[in-house]
Amino acid sequence: MSLKKSNFKKVMRSVLRYVVALFLLTGALFPIAWMLMTSLKTQVDAFKMPPTLIFKPTFANFITAFTQSGFGIYYKNSLTVVISAVALCLLVGVPAAYVLARFIFKGKKGLTVWILSVRIAPPIAFLIPFFIMFNTLNLLDTILGLILIYIAINLTMVVWMMKGFFEDVPREIEEAALVEGCTPLQVFYRVSLPISLTGLAATAVLTFIFCWNELMFAIVLTSYAAKTATAGIYNFIGYNDVRWGELCAASILVIIPVIIFILFVQRYLIRGLSFGAVK
Amino acid sequence: MQKQKRNQMQIEERRLIIGLLIPCIAVLLFLVIFPLVYNLWLSLHRWNLTVREEQRFIGLANYFKILFKDGHFWHSLLTTFIFGGTALAAECILGMSIALFLNRDFTGRKFIQTCMILPMVATPVAISYVWRIMYNPDFGIINYILQTIGLPIWKGIFGARTAMASIVIVDVWQWTPFLTMIFLSGLLALPKEPLEAADIDGASKIQKFRLVTLPLIRNLVIIGLILRGIDLFKTFDIIYSLTRGGPGTITETLNIYIFNEAFTHMEVGYSSALSIVAIIIASVILIRVVKTAKLA
Numbered sequence: 167m168s169l170k171k172s173n174f175k176k177v178m179r180s181v182l183r184y185v186v187a188l189f190l191l192t193g194a195l196f197p198i199a200w201m202l203m204t205s206l207k208t209q210v211d212a213f214k215m216p217p218t219l220i221f222k223p224t225f226a227n228f229i230t231a232f233t234q235s236g237f238g239i240y241y242k243n244s245l246t247v248v249i250s251a252v253a254l255c256l257l258v259g260v261p262a263a264y265v266l267a268r269f270i271f272k273g274k275k276g277l278t279v280w281i282l283s284v285r286i287a288p289p290i291a292f293l294i295p296f297f298i299m300f301n302t303l304n305l306l307d308t309i310l311g312l313i314l315i316y317i318a319i320n321l322t323m324v325v326w327m328m329k330g331f332f333e334d335v336p337r338e339i340e341e342a343a344l345v346e347g348c349t350p351l352q353v354f355y356r357v358s359l360p361i362s363l364t365g366l367a368a369t370a371v372l373t374f375i376f377c378w379n380e381l382m383f384a385i386v387l388t389s390y391a392a393k394t395a396t397a398g399i400y401n402f403i404g405y406n407d408v409r410w411g412e413l414c415a416a417s418i419l420v421i422i423p424v425i426i427f428i429l430f431v432q433r434y435l436i437r438g439l440s441f442g443a444v445k
Numbered sequence: 446m447q448k449q450k451r452n453q454m455q456i457e458e459r460r461l462i463i464g465l466l467i468p469c470i471a472v473l474l475f476l477v478i479f480p481l482v483y484n485l486w487l488s489l490h491r492w493n494l495t496v497r498e499e500q501r502f503i504g505l506a507n508y509f510k511i512l513f514k515d516g517h518f519w520h521s522l523l524t525t526f527i528f529g530g531t532a533l534a535a536e537c538i539l540g541m542s543i544a545l546f547l548n549r550d551f552t553g554r555k556f557i558q559t560c561m562i563l564p565m566v567a568t569p570v571a572i573s574y575v576w577r578i579m580y581n582p583d584f585g586i587i588n589y590i591l592q593t594i595g596l597p598i599w600k601g602i603f604g605a606r607t608a609m610a611s612i613v614i615v616d617v618w619q620w621t622p623f624l625t626m627i628f629l630s631g632l633l634a635l636p637k638e639p640l641e642a643a644d645i646d647g648a649s650k651i652q653k654f655r656l657v658t659l660p661l662i663r664n665l666v667i668i669g670l671i672l673r674g675i676d677l678f679k680t681f682d683i684i685y686s687l688t689r690g691g692p693g694t695i696t697e698t699l700n701i702y703i704f705n706e707a708f709t710h711m712e713v714g715y716s717s718a719l720s721i722v723a724i725i726i727a728s729v730i731l732i733r734v735v736k737t738a739k740l741a
Binding site: 183184186187190191193194195197198200201204212213214215216217257258259261262264265269280283284285286287288289290291292293294295296297298299314315317318321322325349350351354375378379381382386396399410413414416417418420421424425427428429432435436439440441 | 454457458461462464465466468469470472473476477480481483484487494543546549551553557558559560561562563564565566567568569570571572574575576578579583584586589618622623626627630668669672675678679681682685686699700703704707708713716717720721723724727728731
C-alpha cells in the first residue's frame with residue numbers, strides 16, 4: 167500500500183475515533199445537560215414543542231424551589247444526616263478496619279463473610295424491621311433515625327475499603343515505629359492513619375455519595391420533619407401538575423455535590439463500588 | 446526481661462484489638478444483625494399494621510403462601526430476571542465495546558473517562574425524572590427526534606410493551622460505565638506478549654479478542670458481572686421513580702412488590718417473609734454462579 171493510502175487510513179481512523187468519542191460524551195452527559203437546561207427554562211419554555219435549545223435562562227426555578235416549596239429544609243436535612251452518618255461510620259469503622267488488616271485472630275474469616283453477605287441482602291430486608299422498630303421507639307421522621315440507618319447500611323463498606331487501604335501501608339514503617347517505642351495504639355493513629363489519609367478521604371467521599379443518593383429509606387422513614395433532598399423531589403409532583411422547572415432545579419441542586427466530589431476521588435470509585443475487588 | 450517486654454506488648458495488642466473492634470461489632474450487632482433477626486421473627490407472624498389486632502404467630506405459613514399460592518410473587522421474580530438479564534447483557538456488551546475503544550491511548554481519553562463516571566454517581570431519583578421528561582410522548586425530546594425522522598411515537602414508561610425497555614435503558618445509561626471501567630482496568634493490565642505473538646501468527650482482530658484477550662481477563666469479567674448482577678437484583682430507585690412497577694405490574698420487580706406489600710398494604714409479616722426469600726434466592730444464585738465460574 168502506498169504511503170499516501172496508509173496515511174489516509176490513519177487519518178480516517180483518527181476521525182472515526184473522535185466521532186465515537188463524541189458519541190460517548192454526548193450519551194453520558196446529555197441527560198444531565200438536559201436537566202440543567204430545563205431547570206433554567208420558564209414553565210412555558212419547558213413545554214414548548216419543538217424543544218428549544220436557545221432560550222432566555224432564568225433562575226426563578228431555583229429560587230422558588232428553595233424558598234416556596236421548602237426544598238431548602240430538605241437540603242439541609244440531607245446535609246445534616248449524611249455528614250453525621252459519614253463521620254460516625256468513619257469513627258467506628260476505621261479502627262475496626264485497622265484491626266482486620268493487621269491482626270490475625272480467630273473468627274476473622276467469619277467476620278469477613280458476614281461483611282460480604284450484607285452486600286447481597288436487598289435493603290428492603292432492613293427497611294421493614296427498622297420501620298417497625300423506629301415506630302416503637304418514636305424515631306420515625308427524625309434526623310437521628312435516618313443517621314442510624316445510614317450507618318447500618320454503609321458501615322461494612324467503610325470497614326472493607328479502609329481494610330484495603332491499611333493493608334497497603336508498608337509493614338516496615340509500622341515495625342520501625344514499634345521499635346522506636348510506640349505502643350500499638352500510637353502506631354495506629356500516628357503512623358498508619360496519616361499514611362492512609364487519601365484512602366480515608368476517598369472512603370469518606372464515597373460514603374457521602376451513597377448516603378446522599380439514597381432514596382428508599384428516606385421516603386419511608388421520613389415524612390415532614392426529617393425529609394431529605396432525594397425524598398423531597400417528589401414534592402414537585404402535585405395531583406394536577408408537575409412543576410418540571412422546579413423539579414429539574416431541585417435535581418440539579420441534588421446532583422451537584424456528588425458530581426463535584428466524585429471529580430476528586432474518581433480513582434477510588436470503582437474500588438468502592440466493587441467492594442475492593444478491582445483496584 | 447525481653448520476654449516480659451514481649452508479653453507486655455502482646456497484652457497491649459490484645460487490648461487494642463478489643464478496644465478498636467468492640468464499637469464496630471456493637472454497631473453491627475444492633476443495627477445490622479438484630480434487624481435481620483427481627484425480620485426473621487416478623488416473617489413467622491401475620492401482622493397488618495392497619496389492623497388493630499396484635500400480630501399472630503403462624504409459623505411458616507407465610508413461606509408456604511409465597512411458594513405455592515402467590516402468583517404475584519413468581520411474576521415479580523420473573524420480571525426481576527427479565528429486567529436484570531436484559532440490563533446485564535446490554536451493559537456487558539456495551540461496556541466491553543467501550544472498554545476496547547478506550548484501550549488505546551488518545552488525547553482526551555482521561556476527559557472521556559471522567560465524563561463517563563458521572564452517570565454512576567448522578568442521584569438515581571433525580572436522573573429518573575429527567576429521563577421521564579425526555580421520554581414524555583407530548584413534549585419529550587426523544588419523541589420529538591423520532592417524529593422528525595418519521596418514526597411513530599414511543600410510549601416509553603406508559604406503554605405496556607415499552608415500559609420494561611424504558612427502565613432498562615436508564616439503568617444501562619447509568620451503569621454501563623461501571624462495567625466499562627472494570628473491563629478497562631483488566632485490559633490495561635494485560636501483558637503485551639500474548640497479543641504480539643497472536644499478531645505474528647496472523648490472527649484477526651476478532652480471533653485475538655476471543656482467544657487471547659478474553660481468557661486472560663475472564664476472572665475480572667466474571668467479578669464485574671457478579672457485582673452488577675447483585676446490584677441489578679437490588680435495584681429499586683430508578684424503577685420506583687420511573688414506573689412504580691407499572692403500567693399494571695409489568696415492571697414490578699421483586700423489590701417493588703415487597704415494598705408495596707410492606708408500605709402500601711402494610712402487611713409487614715408477609716413482606717418480611719418475602720424479603721427473606723429474596724435474600725435466599727440471591728444467595729443461592731450467587732453461590733451457584735461462583736461455583737460454576739470456578740474463580741481462580
